[in-house]
Amino acid sequence: MQDFFELSLSAAASGCIYGLVALAYLLMIRPTGIINFAVGEWAMLGAFGGFLLLTKFEWPYPVGMAVVVALMLAVGWGTERLAVRPLMEKRAPLLAPILALLGMLVIFREAISVSFPPDPHPVPYAFEIQHQKYFIIAVSALVFAGFWFFFEKTLWGRSFEAVSLNRRAAALMGINLSRVTALSFAGGAGAAGLAGLLVSPNVSAHYLMGVPLAIQGFTALVIGGVGRVEGALLGGMLLAFAEQLTTRYAPIPSGYAQGVPLLFLMIFLLVRPTGLLRARAA
Amino acid sequence: MRKLFAALALAAFAANPYAQETIKIGVITDRVGVSKPYSEPATEGIAFGVDELNRKGGILGRKIELLIEDDQSRPDISAALARKLIDQGAVFILSMSLTPATQQQQTVTMEAKTPQMTPMNSGDTLTTQLQNPYFWQTGPLGSIQIATLLAHARSKSLKRVALITDNSDLGQLLGRFFKAGLEKSGIQVVAEEVVPRGATTAAPQMQKIRAASPDAMFMAGVLTAENVLIFKAYRELGLKLPIHSSYNLSVPIYMTVAKGLINGVTFVDAYDPEKPEVKAFEAAYRKATGKEPFNLHGYGYDGINMVAEAIRRAGSTDKEKIREAMQGLTYSGVMGAKGMKYSFPEGKRAGYDPNGMVVRVYEGDKQGKVVHVGQK
Amino acid sequence: MRLAAWLGAFAVLAALPFFLGSYHNDVYRKLLLWITLALGYNFLFGICGQVAFSHFAFYGIGAYSVVILLFQVGLPLPLAITLGVVICVALALAVAIPATRLEGFYLALVTLALAQLFIVVLNEGGAVTGGTGGIAGYRLPAVFGWRIAGPAYTVVIVFLMLATLALLLRLDGSWFGRACRAVRDNPEAAAAMGVDVARTKVIVFTLTSALAGVAGMVYAFVDNTVNPPIFGLDNAFLILFMVIVGGAGRHAGAVIGAILLFLLPFWLSPLVGHHHQLVFGLFVLAAILFQPKGLIGLWDRFSR
Numbered sequence: 001m002q003d004f005f006e007l008s009l010s011a012a013a014s015g016c017i018y019g020l021v022a023l024a025y026l027l028m029i030r031p032t033g034i035i036n037f038a039v040g041e042w043a044m045l046g047a048f049g050g051f052l053l054l055t056k057f058e059w060p061y062p063v064g065m066a067v068v069v070a071l072m073l074a075v076g077w078g079t080e081r082l083a084v085r086p087l088m089e090k091r092a093p094l095l096a097p098i099l100a101l102l103g104m105l106v107i108f109r110e111a112i113s114v115s116f117p118p119d120p121h122p123v124p125y126a127f128e129i130q131h132q133k134y135f136i137i138a139v140s141a142l143v144f145a146g147f148w149f150f151f152e153k154t155l156w157g158r159s160f161e162a163v164s165l166n167r168r169a170a171a172l173m174g175i176n177l178s179r180v181t182a183l184s185f186a187g188g189a190g191a192a193g194l195a196g197l198l199v200s201p202n203v204s205a206h207y208l209m210g211v212p213l214a215i216q217g218f219t220a221l222v223i224g225g226v227g228r229v230e231g232a233l234l235g236g237m238l239l240a241f242a243e244q245l246t247t248r249y250a251p252i253p254s255g256y257a258q259g260v261p262l263l264f265l266m267i268f269l270l271v272r273p274t275g276l277l278r279a280r281a282a
Numbered sequence: 283m284r285k286l287f288a289a290l291a292l293a294a295f296a297a298n299p300y301a302q303e304t305i306k307i308g309v310i311t312d313r314v315g316v317s318k319p320y321s322e323p324a325t326e327g328i329a330f331g332v333d334e335l336n337r338k339g340g341i342l343g344r345k346i347e348l349l350i351e352d353d354q355s356r357p358d359i360s361a362a363l364a365r366k367l368i369d370q371g372a373v374f375i376l377s378m379s380l381t382p383a384t385q386q387q388q389t390v391t392m393e394a395k396t397p398q399m400t401p402m403n404s405g406d407t408l409t410t411q412l413q414n415p416y417f418w419q420t421g422p423l424g425s426i427q428i429a430t431l432l433a434h435a436r437s438k439s440l441k442r443v444a445l446i447t448d449n450s451d452l453g454q455l456l457g458r459f460f461k462a463g464l465e466k467s468g469i470q471v472v473a474e475e476v477v478p479r480g481a482t483t484a485a486p487q488m489q490k491i492r493a494a495s496p497d498a499m500f501m502a503g504v505l506t507a508e509n510v511l512i513f514k515a516y517r518e519l520g521l522k523l524p525i526h527s528s529y530n531l532s533v534p535i536y537m538t539v540a541k542g543l544i545n546g547v548t549f550v551d552a553y554d555p556e557k558p559e560v561k562a563f564e565a566a567y568r569k570a571t572g573k574e575p576f577n578l579h580g581y582g583y584d585g586i587n588m589v590a591e592a593i594r595r596a597g598s599t600d601k602e603k604i605r606e607a608m609q610g611l612t613y614s615g616v617m618g619a620k621g622m623k624y625s626f627p628e629g630k631r632a633g634y635d636p637n638g639m640v641v642r643v644y645e646g647d648k649q650g651k652v653v654h655v656g657q658k
Numbered sequence: 659m660r661l662a663a664w665l666g667a668f669a670v671l672a673a674l675p676f677f678l679g680s681y682h683n684d685v686y687r688k689l690l691l692w693i694t695l696a697l698g699y700n701f702l703f704g705i706c707g708q709v710a711f712s713h714f715a716f717y718g719i720g721a722y723s724v725v726i727l728l729f730q731v732g733l734p735l736p737l738a739i740t741l742g743v744v745i746c747v748a749l750a751l752a753v754a755i756p757a758t759r760l761e762g763f764y765l766a767l768v769t770l771a772l773a774q775l776f777i778v779v780l781n782e783g784g785a786v787t788g789g790t791g792g793i794a795g796y797r798l799p800a801v802f803g804w805r806i807a808g809p810a811y812t813v814v815i816v817f818l819m820l821a822t823l824a825l826l827l828r829l830d831g832s833w834f835g836r837a838c839r840a841v842r843d844n845p846e847a848a849a850a851m852g853v854d855v856a857r858t859k860v861i862v863f864t865l866t867s868a869l870a871g872v873a874g875m876v877y878a879f880v881d882n883t884v885n886p887p888i889f890g891l892d893n894a895f896l897i898l899f900m901v902i903v904g905g906a907g908r909h910a911g912a913v914i915g916a917i918l919l920f921l922l923p924f925w926l927s928p929l930v931g932h933h934h935q936l937v938f939g940l941f942v943l944a945a946i947l948f949q950p951k952g953l954i955g956l957w958d959r960f961s962r
Contacts, residue, residue, distance in 0.1 A: 003489050006519070010485040017482055083943060092950030099902045100946040102895065106939030110314070114933055118318040119535040120507045130518055199482055202514055204507045204539050208316060211891075212480020215770070222767050240482075248486035253474070259778045262771040269768050270756050314935045352927050352934070357888050358688060359923075361881045365681035382887045385794060389882045394680070405791070412795045451790035451887060454781060458789075 003248070011244040012237065013133035016140035019236030020195035021217025022224060023147065024188040026232050029221075030164040031177075031184050033094055034084065036101045039192040040214025041108035046072055046193030047200035047209065048112055050123040061126050068197050069190050076189025079104060080182050088181070105210070113207040120204035123197070136198045140233070143191065147229045160184070192217075219265055224276055231277035238276075239265075304347035305340070305599055307332075307589060308367030310387060311378040315355030316450075319506065319535070320578055321378045324402050325350065327575065327582025328376060330567055331590075341590050342597070353379050357386040364390040364398075373397070373599045374589050378582065381405040381452050388414050397592075397604050401585025402578070404529065405455045409631045416605055420585065420624050420633040422529055424456040426657075427550045428463035428500075430639040431526045434548065434654035435498065438524070444473040444496040446487060446512060448503035456502040456528050464500065472496050477508045484508070488515040501527040506535060513543040524548070529639075534576045537647050544644040551642050552617040552634070553577035554652050563616045577617070584615035588624065619655045668820055675812035687812050687880055689920050694819045694873045696900045696916035697909060701826050702866040703898070704906035705835065707842025708859060711894040712753065712769035715776045716867040718889030720746055720874025722780070725793050725884055730786060735799050739875060746871030747864055754863040758856040773894055780886040792885025811879065818876050822869055827909060838862055903945050905952025914953055 024039040049068040053059045059067070083100040126135045151157040162170040163180050171177050195213070196205075203209060216239065224235025239261060246260045309328060312321040332346050340346055349367055353360040360383035367375055368390070375391060377384040377400040384400045385408060391398040392414040400408065402421040409419050443464060447457035454476075461471055473494040475487035491499060499516075503509050509530065516525075524546070531549035553576075554560060563583060567575040592611055596603035611633075612625040622638035637656030642649055671690075675683050699713045723742035727733045733741065753772060757765050780787045787793070798806060806814060829835050837858050840848035845855050878884055896919065904915020922941065926934035949955045 003493065007486060007489060010483050014482040083947070086947055087950050090950055095902055095906060096946055096950035099899065100943055102899065103939050103941075103943035103946060106935060107943060110933070110936035110939055113314060113318075114936060118322060119533075120510070120539050122539045122541065129514060202511060203482060204510055206507055209480070209507070216480070216482075218767065244483070244486040247475075248489050253782075256778070256782060259775050262775050262778075266768050266771050270759070354923065354935070355887075356892075357883070357885065358881060361883075362681065362684045362688065365684045369679045369681040380887065382790075382792065382885045385791065385885065386881055386883050389794065407791045411791060449778075449781065451781070451885070454790040 007244055007248055008241075009133050011240040013136040014244065015220075015237035015240035016136050016233070017195050017199045017213075017236070018216050018220040018239055019224075019233035020140055020143065020191050020198075021213055022221040022232035022236055023144070023229065024192035024195070025217060025221045026226055026229065027147075027184045027188040027191065029226055031160055031167075031180050032084075032088075032097075034097050034101070035218075036098070036185075036188065037214050037218075038079070038101045038105040038108060039188060039217060040210030040212070041105045042072065042075065042189045042192035042210075043196030043199070043213050044112060044205070044207065044210040045075060045108060046196030047123060047205035048116065048121070049193065050197045050200055051121040051205045054124050055122055061124070065126075065197060069194055072189045072193030073186040075193070076186040077182050079189065080185035084181065084185065085178060088178075109207055109210060116207070118207070120206035123200040123205050125201045129201075132198075132201055139194070139198060143194065144229060144233050147187075151229055219261070223265070223268060228277050234276060304345045305342070305593065306347050306349055306367075306370065306372045307586070308364075308370075308372035308375040309348055309350045309378055310353050310360060310363050310367070310375065310383070311350060312355045312380070312383075313352040315353075317355045317380045317383075320402065320533070323576065323578035324582035324585075325378050326571075327579035328378070328586045329582075330570060330575075330579070331583045331586035333570065334566070335586070335590055341593050342599075346586075346590070353383050355380050355383065357382045360384075361386040361390050363387075365394070368394045368396050373593070373601060373604060374399070376401065376582075376585055376589065378402065381408065381455065384408060385411065388412050388417050391416050396601055397589075397608060399585060399589065399608075401588075402581040403452075405452060406459055406632075407455065415609075415631075416601075418608060418626065418631045418633055420588065421581065422550070422552045422634045422639055423632055424459035424502075424528070425463060426634060426636050426639055427456070427528050428460045429636065429657045430550050430641060430654070431500070431548070432463060432467050432469075433657045434641040435524075435526060438498070440469050440497045442470045442472045442494075442496045444475070444491040444494060444499045444523075445471050446473075446475045446477065446484075446491065446499060446501055446503065448505045448508045449476050449478045450503070450505055453503045453505065456504065460500055460502045460528070477503065477505075477511060479505055479508065481508060481511060484511040484515040485518070488512065488519050488521065492519055492521060496523060498524045498526060501525060501531070504528070504530045506530075506533070506539065509536075510540050510543075513540050517543055531644075532577055532642070532649070534649070536644075537649070541647050545646055547644045548641055548653070549644075550639045551577060551649075552639055553580055554619055554640050555649075556652065557616075557620050559614075559616050580616040584613075584617050584624075587615060588613050619652075664820065664824065668816060671816045671820070672813040675809035678809075683809060683812060684880075685921075685924065687815050689917065690812075690815045690819045691873055691877055691880070692897075692900070692920045693913055693916040694815075694822050695870055695897055696904070696912040697819075697822055697826055698866040698869040698873075699897045700901045700904075700906065700909060700912035701830070701838075702862055704901055704908070704912070705830060705842065706838040706859070706862045708863060709766040710769040710863065711766060711891075711898075712772045712867065713870050713897055714889060714894045715769075715773040716746055716750065716870040717874035717877065718776060718780075718884075719749060720871030721878040721884050721889075722787060722793075722874075723871070724875040725796065725878050726786060728799065729793070729796050735801065742875055743868060743872060746868045750864040750867035751860065754860040754867075757863070758859045770891075770894075773891055777886050777890060780889070788885070790886060792883060792888075794883040794885075796882060798879040815876055815880075818873060822873075823909065825869075830909070834858075834861075899942060903942060903953060905954030908952065908954045910957065911952045911954035914957070918953070 028036050053064040083104050084097045087097045125132050159175045220235035220239045224231030242264050243261045311325045312318050332348050336345050351363040364387040375398040381403045384403050397416050399418045404421045404424050406423050406425050447453040473491045477484045527549040529550050532551035592608040595607040609626050612623050614623045618638040619640045622635045624633040626633045640652040641654035702708050723745045724738050727738035781790050837853045841855050841858050849855050900915035900919045901912050905911025926937050930937050
């Protein structure tokens, strides 16, 4: 029984990480419809930022964390400017920015790969190793609460929703589309970078960590649904619990245990493709 | 005027002893993919070895020219690159990338009758899956690793153990051989766990292991980040079992990335830092490059030196003669326990001496002394 | 294209391997296979608008099927090939029929999961699939007493590529091709015009997956090895890159994209050393920013 409690805590922490990555996707998909697979690499950048500032330069944790998040916001904004805005202005098909972002994925990963030695790099914990899970959960809760508040209660948040529902109508009502897009990318990068920073004390910062996180975050997004911010967190939690509980309790050889979340996902999609939580009606 | 020019050129050519054709040795390594952390230092060891050999005059009076290709850890590209090297005149190919890539290259070298060697892959099946007389493997085999670990652990009378690995191809392969070795010694494997690449925690796997109450835990995984997850979960769950690991733990990166977590972990290694050859190698490497080498460099260094020795004994760059020379070679290098020799007796092509590995222990965060040698 | 043009193209492409060294022949063969895959994927994705990541997995399913059926089960070659195709079709149907209820990136996710599941099955397959080491050391059995190898086998691959292209061109030009484009552009309108959207999607997915499977069967005898890392996930993304960079929806685009992205690492590696992946990413980004509809747009501009 104690096992179950410990495991729940661990799954909750992993769920938060997946949820943050799913949130990153969501922030960008909702106003623009663009699926940005580079979120995994953004998480990697957050992790390496943590390595540089916290391990190498030994800055105090809160300062390092704040600077990493700020840098990631800038990276997100920059990515949008470079890879997305020119294409939106040329009225390119939706596929084009998605592919441009895939190109950026390779660029980010390789830039890190050539700048650092290939081994994984340590990133320090915020407190002790045992407390990291609580820290992850606490920070994620704050982030999700913040975004929920932003979307539900603030005017800016409402304008985001408006853009998600109908871009043209929103533009006609005076909402600055390109600013919303830039902000959404900045926010997405911030969330992803934060996820990377939080998970890297455990998994270490290495240049191949992006793709698995991107896939897990995407899966969480599909489970939770694109409609609401809480959906991202819910999806992340469900995925993490499914993964970890199956590994721990299912009486099948562990090699097959990796396949179970995949099967679970496939079945889920067939039964409820729009995800668990639907968007609020306008 | 043209005749004079030609005469001068010929004279210049004849006067320059190094204008003779170089001996081309091909290297297929990984510069961008998953094998990079291991391939990069090992290839640096080769480059250092070649510099040293060329400074001493090369082989058979000719300089060695290294042709290095990057297979990006993609086995289908690997095979094409092997063909490219052969077309360019390589007389020997050193495989420094993943085990499946080395496997792919074998189909090519077998067909083209070109000698090929991997000085660091440890997959046992490389010399058994294909009967390729032109291929040798001098990396420490998984079966040797588990046998050496068990010989050391024998005194601890293990009855039930846990085995944990990752889902990489080498991790799975080592896991299979570890299990076979354990069961052959009459030890029961009560828990067999896999940590998949990209996992965020190893807690469920470690919980399962804890629930099975084994006497010890054997690690066969080769992915650094995932191994670190295992150590962290082990610490968080308050486990105290002895840990015995494959040679993957011998890579020095664990001292930084798993700080404070590996005290007391035993691992097999092919590197004895007290061996005089090792000390000499480290000093020479430090002097030539200003950087600190570690065991991975040694694999590459031994590899190129064995190739050079085989060519020397063959007396020519004829591939058949090189093959014969290599098969009959006995060589003592940097890697392995004191006094160990590589050899390929009875037509076998896996050359690492079964008694040539050592068991070492982490003392604090540092790689400690050798505590056991061989399989006795 | 007229028959004469097809025969001419076949003659030129098939004669080429006899003049190339063994390395260039190997690159040429693999290039032809990638072009074949890109053409099929272009039809599924560019013309019919279905995002799927299972294309490369079917390549692997085809390869493994034919090897297992030939050498583990011991069937004769024609039967092994036929059965291999049947397996691919059956699996494709099993995925496609329920998946027609899904749209957009949900299908993408199911096929992504399928691709990952395929690798897990291969690794855990024990003696049947050869596990993590795969299966090696086999050779194409003699056909009518004749051993096809070397440049002669490349001719087989040329034939495969041209046959695939011919088939897809034919389909594209037919009523079916128009139905596919209608499904891509506006499924509701297509349904209103009498197109059975679900059936079209299923047929396209099954057909292109089966084509990928056949290509896989041919691949199995190129390196004479099949193992899990060859069929990994990165290649699924690479096909997507190829089709989009070249120009989604255009056959010539798929060909250009495949040639460019397959050969680029080979050209870059000696030039830029281990930065070649970085240059590759920059190239892809630049290509898309410059020509969002695909590089085929450049060709169009020149031919005007």
